[in-house]
Amino acid sequence: MAALGEQVRVVGFALAGVAVLIAEDPDAVRAAWRTLPEDVELVILTPAAADALGPEPSSDTAPLTAVMPP
Template identity: 70%
Template sequence: MALGERTRVAGWALAGVTALVAEQPEAVRRAWADLPEDVELVILTPAAAQALGSPLPEGVGPLTAVMAP
């Protein structure tokens, strides 16, 4: 799953990754809270990672990776 701004996550959808578009910090936090329990990896845009706070708590939720700026 990829989470963040449309322009940064759209390409992931072409590769078969579920893309969650969230342009504003509040939308990012809402999308993160609503992730299905079976999600194992979320690729975050830098802005989405910032909206969630850094560092993300370890052991809580899925594995995360942040795209290069």
């Protein structure tokens, strides 16, 4: 499991053992998405991270995603 997005919104997930990928802007979000380990099955996205990725996470080989409420 991983959490991807702005530091203030994802840092707390580290306390539960979730891999945290901090990305403060759309380019950083897309770069972090491309570096996800292959064994990640779920990525929790902030709303801004989901917007930055657009339809990219919906590919057949992509991990399941969940978007945090605003």
